[in-house]
Amino acid sequence: MKYLPSQTPIPPAPFVPLSHSAFAGRVDAVFDSKGPLASNIRGYRPRAEQRQMAAEIVDCLERKQTLVLEAGTGVGKTFGYLIPALLSGKSVIVSTGSKNLQEQLFYKDLPALLSMLDSKLPSSPRLALLKGRSNYLCQLRLARQVESVHSRDEGVIDDLLKINQWAGVSKDGDLDTLTSVPESSMAIDMVRSTRETCTGQRCEFYAECHTRKARLRAMEARVIVVNHHLFFADRVLKDTGFAELLPQTDLVIFDEAHLLPDIAVTYFGQQCSGRTLSEMLSDIHGIYREELMDTAQLGQFSLRCLQALSDWHNGLFERGQTDWRALLGDKEMMAVSWKLIAELDGLAKLIQAHLGRSDELDDCLPKLMELTDKFRIFFECENPSSAYSIDLGHQYALLRISPINVARECSALFTIDIRWIFTSATLQVNRSLGHFVRELGLKDAREVILDSPFDYQRQALFCVPRHLANVANQQQAARQLIDLCIKVVEAADGRTFILFTSHRMMELVAQGLRARLLQPVLVQGQGGKQSLLDKFRKLGNAVLLGTGSFWEGVDVRGKLLSCVVIDKLPFVSPDDPLYKARADAISRQGGDPFMQLSLPQAVIALKQGAGRLIRDERDKGVLILCDNRIVHRAYGEAFIASMPPMKRTRDLDRAIRFLSSL
Known part of the structure; x- marks a missing residue:
């Protein structure tokens, strides 16, 4: 049965030297059993798949091609792409x-x-690490917060003073290196570099600005390491305050490329934050108090806007709706929304009447007008080719306008002037890379699948328990999952990840496990992701429960992790506004939204979750999927064909015996 009928499945590529050039020979020699890797890395053994990947990169560089390459876990893709990139002598992002x-x-x-x-290098390249501007300290914002520190509560005051002390010794202002203040502290958000608060060359700290210095380092480097969000913010939004942060380069390599389609949707769309608007209105009120006390209307109008924003937020949170189109018929919500716009317009007109009296107030006007226009466009909801969704945070809402298809925009971005390489361990669906290629609008791309060199038949067992009942009631489903997990965790003596598709189910199962297990139970939200993982490793017999962010980017090797339990096939919620908009568009064109959209996304997500289990050639373990649909529904074949070739069983007792033997 074909699930992507327009695509021809790609067989695993045997190692073939694609090029016989001198450059290809130099690259391949590095991976030889007598090469520099073997001389410097203990236990190094040449891997045909890694050599094949490097050969594909060489071919891409020599032919100026676009390359889409899935490299299964254990291929060694990082060195597979870095070595030819470095030996080429080209500028690389x-x-x-x-x-x-x-x-x-x-x-x-x-x-x-x-x-x-x-x-072996043509020259020693200068390196640069560049992050998005919100990762850097803004010295101006810090100075202002310290000046007004008396108006803060004691905890925030203490954190601001610690940040001020750290700022005196930090060379790059990277907030990720700040360890004296918790990452959840309100004080950190108060001192981040932001486009909205940046005054550019007029800033008294312009010469010392960490964001500006980071850009200068990038301009001088031959190899620049960034993240996908920064790349898109730079190339699509030009949203830096210092023109583009990234220089033009010969080669761009995207690792973890499976994330790109969703990230592209964010940057080719629009978003506006209630938090950003609230902070700007508070700043305007602060300017009134500190500089323009003779203009009482400025204080009154800014407070009225803050109250209108609060009323609007309260209306959203009372309704709990994430699809803005579903609220368009709510007259009360619409009245509150348009009252907010009217108040913001009134404040903007008042500021225009006082231009020239305060540089800071002058800076606020264009930013306030831009934010107001973004809210207005969102409220109007006039583009049928976009989804209008609301992310409800703790206090504030984030509004998103997301295009349902970014292939055309991406196609224009990924031009032939640069060599583009897209790689990940999870790109293929049913042995085809077509879904990824279509989503990014890539043209004439070479598509390669390199399977993992791991012996999955020996190392891993994939179990879909036979006697799972189909229960609609969430409480019953949670009890069934708790009973299963207790058997598994006791057999493995902890050492288990339990991955969920919903926070609610995770919380129900966590309650049940804490009451009945002797092993430590760690739950997402108890601390930061890395701190939970560190604790899991140190305890040695813990169970970790997590949702989305724990399905990928988590690397626990050896006997510390012997079992991964997944509660359900990770299909996107049919109520998700972006999914609904995309599904409607596919249906209008006569397509099948499930086969073309829902299924490919779920396959890739399941592969990510399953990939947590076997991380090197010595790992052994059991993957348990508590969802019989993979067996009973025809589309299950697409999941199974895309998974690593583990031994399979429906017998939970067999899986438990395997775990007990590890």
């Missing part, structure tokens, strides 16, 4: 999906390779 990988590349992998390849 490496873009990752996470800060963790970004920092691993910059602080660990690239320095190690430069040391190993020193004699």
